[in-house]
Amino acid sequence: MMRLPLSWLLAFTTAALALLLLGSLATGPMTLTLGESLRALFAGQESGIESHKLLIVQEIRLPRTLLCIAVGGILGLCGAVMQGLFRNPLADPGIIGVSGGAALGAALAIVLLAPLGQQLQATIGVGLLPLLAFLGGALTTTLVYLLGTREGGTSVTVMLLAGVAITALSGAVIGLLTYLADDQMLRNLSLWQMGTLAAGKPADVALALLTLVALLWLFMRDANPLNALLLGEGEARHLGVNVQSLKRRLILLTAAGVGVAVAVSGMIGFVGLVVPHLVRLLAGPNHVRLLPLSALLGAALLLAADMLARTLLAPAELPVGIITALLGAPFFIWLLVKGRRAL
Amino acid sequence: MQPLSSSLSSPLLSCTRLSLRRGQRQILDGLDLSLESGTLTALLGPNGAGKSSLLKCLTGELEYEGSITLFGADRQQWDSSQLAHRLGVLPQSSSLNFPFLCEEVVAMGRLPHCEPAARRDEIVAAAMTHAGVEHLAKRLYPGLSGGERQRVQFARVLAQIWQAPSPTEQAEQPRLLLLDEPTSALDLKYQHQLLTMARALASRNTAVLVVLHDLNLAARYADRLVMLERGKLMADGTPAEVLTPELIARLYDYPAKVIHHPESGLPMVV
Numbered sequence: 001m002m003r004l005p006l007s008w009l010l011a012f013t014t015a016a017l018a019l020l021l022l023g024s025l026a027t028g029p030m031t032l033t034l035g036e037s038l039r040a041l042f043a044g045q046e047s048g049i050e051s052h053k054l055l056i057v058q059e060i061r062l063p064r065t066l067l068c069i070a071v072g073g074i075l076g077l078c079g080a081v082m083q084g085l086f087r088n089p090l091a092d093p094g095i096i097g098v099s100g101g102a103a104l105g106a107a108l109a110i111v112l113l114a115p116l117g118q119q120l121q122a123t124i125g126v127g128l129l130p131l132l133a134f135l136g137g138a139l140t141t142t143l144v145y146l147l148g149t150r151e152g153g154t155s156v157t158v159m160l161l162a163g164v165a166i167t168a169l170s171g172a173v174i175g176l177l178t179y180l181a182d183d184q185m186l187r188n189l190s191l192w193q194m195g196t197l198a199a200g201k202p203a204d205v206a207l208a209l210l211t212l213v214a215l216l217w218l219f220m221r222d223a224n225p226l227n228a229l230l231l232g233e234g235e236a237r238h239l240g241v242n243v244q245s246l247k248r249r250l251i252l253l254t255a256a257g258v259g260v261a262v263a264v265s266g267m268i269g270f271v272g273l274v275v276p277h278l279v280r281l282l283a284g285p286n287h288v289r290l291l292p293l294s295a296l297l298g299a300a301l302l303l304a305a306d307m308l309a310r311t312l313l314a315p316a317e318l319p320v321g322i323i324t325a326l327l328g329a330p331f332f333i334w335l336l337v338k339g340r341r342a343l
Numbered sequence: 344m345q346p347l348s349s350s351l352s353s354p355l356l357s358c359t360r361l362s363l364r365r366g367q368r369q370i371l372d373g374l375d376l377s378l379e380s381g382t383l384t385a386l387l388g389p390n391g392a393g394k395s396s397l398l399k400c401l402t403g404e405l406e407y408e409g410s411i412t413l414f415g416a417d418r419q420q421w422d423s424s425q426l427a428h429r430l431g432v433l434p435q436s437s438s439l440n441f442p443f444l445c446e447e448v449v450a451m452g453r454l455p456h457c458e459p460a461a462r463r464d465e466i467v468a469a470a471m472t473h474a475g476v477e478h479l480a481k482r483l484y485p486g487l488s489g490g491e492r493q494r495v496q497f498a499r500v501l502a503q504i505w506q507a508p509s510p511t512e513q514a515e516q517p518r519l520l521l522l523d524e525p526t527s528a529l530d531l532k533y534q535h536q537l538l539t540m541a542r543a544l545a546s547r548n549t550a551v552l553v554v555l556h557d558l559n560l561a562a563r564y565a566d567r568l569v570m571l572e573r574g575k576l577m578a579d580g581t582p583a584e585v586l587t588p589e590l591i592a593r594l595y596d597y598p599a600k601v602i603h604h605p606e607s608g609l610p611m612v613v
Contacts, residue, residue: 089441228451230441234434238402239503240427240455285441 004282006289013296017069020303024065025057027307029315032057063205067197068306068320069299070208071265074215076298078257079272080279080290081219082141084226085250086148086159089277090335093258094269096159097166098140102255102262103193104170105136110188111177129192130207134259140166141251197265197306197320204264211260216295218253222246223287230285268321270328271298277335353415354379355517355550356401361409363396363574370396371407372574378550380517383542385561386554387585388571389595394554395435397571398523401552402432414517427455429518431500433525437492439484445495446471446480452502466505474498475536489528497525497537501544515548522553526560538564558612562586570594586610 025037032040032053040049040057075093082091082098093099109132144166148159174193181189219226225246228236233243261268275298276290283289305323312318357377363370371393378384386394400407403418411418414429439448449471453463471477476494479487484495504518522541526534538553542564545551555561561568562582570578570585572594578585591599591612599612 087438087440224451224454227443227447228454230443231439231448231451232434232437234402234404234432235437237404237423238427238430238432238434239451240424242423280442284447285443286447 003284006283006293009283009289009293010296013293013300017296017300017303020300020307021065021069024068024303024307025061027310028056028061030056037061063202064197064306065303066205067208067264068303070205070212071197071261071268072271072299072302073212073295074208074257074261074298075268075271075302076275076294076296077212077215077219077291078254078261079298080276080287080294081226081250082254082272083276084230084287085247085254086145087230087232088159089280090273090332091159092270092273092332093137093254094267095163095273095332096140096144097163097170098137098144098255098258099262099267099269100163100167100170101140102133102137102259103267104173105132105134105259106192106263107170107174107177107189108132108136110192111181111185114185130260130263133263134256136170137259137262138252138255141255145247145251192266198317208260208264211257212295215253215257216292218249219291220288222250223291226250226287227285266319266321268302268324270324270332271302273335274328274331275301277331354412355519356411356413356552358401358411359409361397361400361407361411363393363400363405363407370574371400373409374571374574374576376569376576376579378519378552380548380550381545382566383538383545383551383553383564384567384569385565386552386569386571387556387558387561388577391573392571393574394571395523396574398432398521398552398554401521402430413519424455427503429504429516431504431518431520433497433500433520433522435523435527436489437496442483442485444480445476445482445484445487448484448495449499449502452499452505455503467502470498470502470505471495474501474540475533490530490533493525493528494533494537497540501540504549518549520544520549520551522551524554524556526555526557534560558586558591562609562611563607582610586612 022034022037025041026032026034030053036049036053037057040054041062079092082093082096083089085091086096093102106129109128113128113132144159144162147162148155174189178186178189225236225241228239228241229243229246231239236246237243276294279290279293279297283293302320302324305327306320309318309320309323312323354377359375361371361374361376374397376397386397388394396405399405401411401413401418403423413421413426446467449467450463452470453466456463468477468480471480474494474497476491476498479491479495484492487495500520504520506515506518520541525537525541529537534557538560541551541553553565555565565582568578568580568582568585569576570590577594578590586601588599588601591597591601601610601612603609604611
């Protein structure tokens with residue numbers, strides 16, 4: 001099998017990401033040239049660029065673009081780690097219900113705990129939403145892991161069915177919550193549910209970017225133990241890996257990543273499934289290569305999907321989750337067909 | 344922790360009054376066993392006698408009662424990464440479904456070691472050559488046959504406890520190799536090849552413990568046979584001492600005859 005060198009792949013995906021970034025800054029109801037968006041990004045006022053264009057790039061399109069990159073990177077990274085943790089290439093935060101659990105936590109924060117959330121927001125600057133989304137994600141990951149793991153790997157069937165059940169349950173509870181919500185809460189809830197990459201609040205952007213960098217750093221330190229874990233838990237233990245603490249760490253960190261992604265952008269499915277697969281085809285399954293490339297490709301893919309979402313039905317805008325599902329769901333079915341015997 | 348250098352005569356592994364209980368069932372019952380450097384010991388016994396459980400206690404996968412001493416220090420005292428330099432384990436089968444190259448699988452054996460990549464690659468190549476799988480280096484692991492996988496896994500374990508001769512260190516550190524039914528997926532040629540390699544490794548300051556079902560393979564390669572039955576040690580000695588028709592009939596409930604190999608004189612069960 002052909003495998004491209006890591007340096008090439010990193011250079012190529014970084015270049016693609018940079019191009020998409022410029023493209024994303026230039027795309028929208030008011031079309032800018034690449035040169036204009038570049039100048040607006042770096043030169044600022046002195047470049048002689050019209051101030052309304054400057055405003056569009058710096059205040060609207062840049063935060064959105066950065067949020068896309070951060071969320072896409074987090075989802076790609078968490079998908080790759082989750083597939084390693086479950087020793088199963090079909091694991092994805094959306095499919096196994098982790099996003100659903102995180103969404104339930106977020107909805108609880110919006111509806112039931114709104115006053116508490118505002119208080120927290122005022123005192124420490126972080127709302128309750130990311131926190132509860134993280135808790136929901138962590139609980140679901142642990143639950144699915146306990147349900148699906150048996151000696152020698154995870155049962156795909158149990159894992160997928162647990163995902164179906166948890167997603168259905170969280171959908172039902174979120175449905176119930178809408179009856180308890182007042183008008184303001186309802187508006188917050190539905191805005192958030194549609195996926196709000198468009199909002200790009202500076203605090204959200206900062207939180208997501210910080211999470212991406214922290215996760216990438218922490219996961220890279222576990223890249224080799226993750227490889228050993230793919231051999232089997234016993235084998236990893238024989239190689240001196242502290243398997244229990246590794247698993248606990250990975251579950252908490254992926255839940256934190258998915259929780260933050262869900263909190264700032266709603267549910268965006270399939271990025272975590274598709275991206276690591278594409279990377280494995282090009283670079284092999286070694287996590288030392290898989291993790292950074294999954295983060296880069298996830299960012300690039302979500303940015304491209306968001307540009308499509310902005311332009312396909314312009315001036316109307318599609319939720320980006322629709323685009324990722326349209327691309328990802330057939331891919332998932334193809335994977336199921338390909339691996340049918342293994343189920 | 345790194346224990347003080349143990350004198351050569353002391354056993355590399357010893358367990359005393361080792362017991363293991365699962366629910367109501369007593370899996371291991373007061374076992375005493377010690378392994379010396381330079382020996383290959385075969386662990387035999389009917390299905391369910393507790394062979395795999397004993398191995399799992401030694402590797403630390405199961406909680407046990409009694410004590411296990413490895414290289415002169417209690418098992419619980421060992422830092423898992425330090426221990427992994429010297430204790431290699433080959434499980435019965437491995438479920439690796441991701442498309443790693445075989446050389447990447449073998450390189451995972453070097454995980455406990457901190458070393459430059461060039462040196463790691465050298466050791467990986469040497470271990471693969473030693474295990475006779477160097478031609479599989481660029482092949483994808485999931486595409487291999489069961490026997491090829493087992494040999495690649497053996498190369499991985501070899502790489503894990505590999506010590507290149509260095510001028511600074513006088514003698515090689517003692518090591519311990521545990522093999523759980525390593526020959527079950529192999530054809531005749533590779534069964535003998537693998538046990539020959541294990542034998543050769545034993546002569547380099549290593550104690551090898553191998554779970555086997557084939558009594559004749561055990562008689563041919565092992566210095567010592569240890570027979571388990573229902574968690575108890577039933578026999579322990581040289582092949583000639585242990586392989587008697589009476590014992591085989593009692594343990595396996597099978598009327599066997601023991602003859603002697605025309606050339607080597609070793610006992611053979613027919």
